Amino acid sequence: MANNAKGLMQKTLIKNGISFYPPTYEVKPINILITDDTISQVSEKEIPTTPDMMIYDVAGNLVVPGFMDCHTHLSQSFGRGIYDNLHLTQWLLTMIENFDLTEEESYLATQLGCIEAIKSGTTTVAEMTTAGPYHEACIQAIADSGLRGDVCMALGDFQEGDGPPPEKNASQLLDDMRDLHQQWHGKYDDRITVRVSPVGLPACTEELIRGSRDLANELGVGIHIHNCEGDTETANAYDRFNMSEVETYEKFGLLGPDCQLVHNIWLNDHDKELIAEYNCSVVTCPSTNTKVTDGMPPMPDLHKLGVNIAIGCDGESSSGTYDMLQEARLVALLGKVSTMNAAMFTAEETYEMMTKNGLEAIGFDTKVGEIKPGYKADLTVIKYPAPHLIDETRLLSNLIYSATGGDVLSVMVDGKPLYWNGEMTQIDEQVVLAHILDVMRKGKHLIP
Template identity: 40%
Template sequence: HRYGFDGVAQVAADSGIRACLSKKVMDIATYATQDNAMPMGLRETREESLLTTLDMFDRWHGKADGRIRVGFGPRTPGGVSPELYREMVSEARVRGMGITMHLAEVEADRQFLRQTYQMSPVEFARSVGLVGPDVVLVHMVWLDDDDIRILAETGTNVSHNPSSNSKLASGVCPVPRLLAAGVNVALGCDGGPSNNTYDLLAEMKLAALVHKAVSLDPTVVPAETVLEMATINGARALRWDHEIGSLEVGKKADLVVVDLGRSGLAPGLNPVSALVYSATGADVDSVMVDGRWLVRHGHLLTIDEERAVAQARERAGRLYAATGIDPGPRWPVL
């Protein structure tokens, strides 16, 4: 989260959720091959981004009974100088902070790195220290065989975001090849602007389908693999798999209850298949985090949902008005 970090962390603490929060790090306003791609209001200096993240780490890491972790979220190459990347990695390793960065999302990312540094995306990441078990690289669409080999050799994690990659026409992450090489692949939703929802159950279905279509092989990325990507692989990517990510004796009581008795999931003889191919977030009955119910029988217990929705609509309306953007459809709305 670039801005309002304190507010985000406070909401995470008050709502009872578990959160790994990262602050953007940047010192350049470009995006891949596009100069001055960042609006002035979104730009930050090294001091504003790096030092603020360290301040947020001291303030929030380990708070809320250990449910909140704070890491670095540097911008993609082109938005951060190699020197700042290395400084950030050094600070992260001293403190045991995780790092999450978007990389090789679009073809322009790969072209930029080849033209500017004569390196592939993962070669560049390795050159500045952005590989290893404490690093999650997001998207990873435009990779070659050497990139995948480096990821596997260094134990670097990948976050697959198929809905975002599809909506933005970025391409398809080579998940079957990554898995075959032994890379830990987790599942993500990217963000609201490039996905429209944070429904991880819906994301599972697309992750299970898209690689079958691309490879012309209906057996690749089976439902069981996708469920692991959404659970234990994600926990492993965050180095939290010793406490969460699976239901085992000694782990935290973090769980989601899905109502498989709903007609849309019938007959549900294979619960894993029903969950991956048929369920959505609307089928979630209850959610528990650290032994505490946050959602029970479809009702949020720690957030005023009606008030939150109303605030989101009002503030989104003001944002669109300020930018002069009309978010409506091409047809008249009755």
């Protein structure tokens, strides 16, 4: 706990905001008292101030829970825009062949992704690092940015298609995972947590999937895994195991309420029932699914079965964005057009996918994703009014269908500003951008 000079806990007041009040999501005034890093009072009325309070007057702007991006590969920010126009299978091969960052580049690329995420209102990332031997450089960049990070590293021990052979076997990878957990889990006042992450069945053996479940149980953490993303990859996995990916995960004991399944495109009806039966959460990444033509994510079917749906921006090399508002808008629109039902995924349901459903998916012990006493002060402030954000009675609809990350004014995690009134506070953005531009211009090795 961070005490002030007199040994008392820091009091912070967010005053003069407006916010959505669930379950109706009516817009009303909001004032939020934060004690140390946790919300201690939420009131429509003014909260009396004391001389020791840190006061942030948000001047009538909209305060929402910080967005929870439940699947990222932040170091792929260096690959944005250079692997366009490729179907997933070709994109994967091209990126694996060419994406070869140094430790410093891995840190910088992740830092770049963090800046974009923070500036568009994200406060939590569920990061699966894909930075070869430099996973820890990525995690350090997340920790230094001030974001809350539930992190893991992509584990694969099976040669996928024409890809490179694996460098380590299942047992070595699981040892690395255990070391990573020991090194990072609970660090930075619990802002960084670690979970186990076999990358996905197309690149994993039975030994690694079963071992991942055993390790997750031993460490008391969850599982994060890609599921049924590409048509070819899903078909290849079926041929290897003579059953679907989800059925194989069930057979190997992987499924459970602590399991986050990412993508979920090529599901049969039995797969969908299994995901619901085992109470898994799914993370949908529609920008990637459309840009690299993974396919149409059948989220409406899973929604009807009561499955918890969260949203992820995935890696920028495939999605092109870490803007959760853009991603959420696409979830809603694809839900509607894929079912020809304009009522599929209401603004309220979509808003929950980018906030409180993220908590259910990640399963933190610490509470985030809502503005309530006892929850961590992870908050995002959005400029209001604006030409496309006008009139409180339709503001939630405006937020989902009309807003972008560019409307975000301020962001805090654990009651500490990471971005305030348009300025990054933890990171010197201009210095970082100049450094990154220099590295990128020399980075010919990233271009296929």
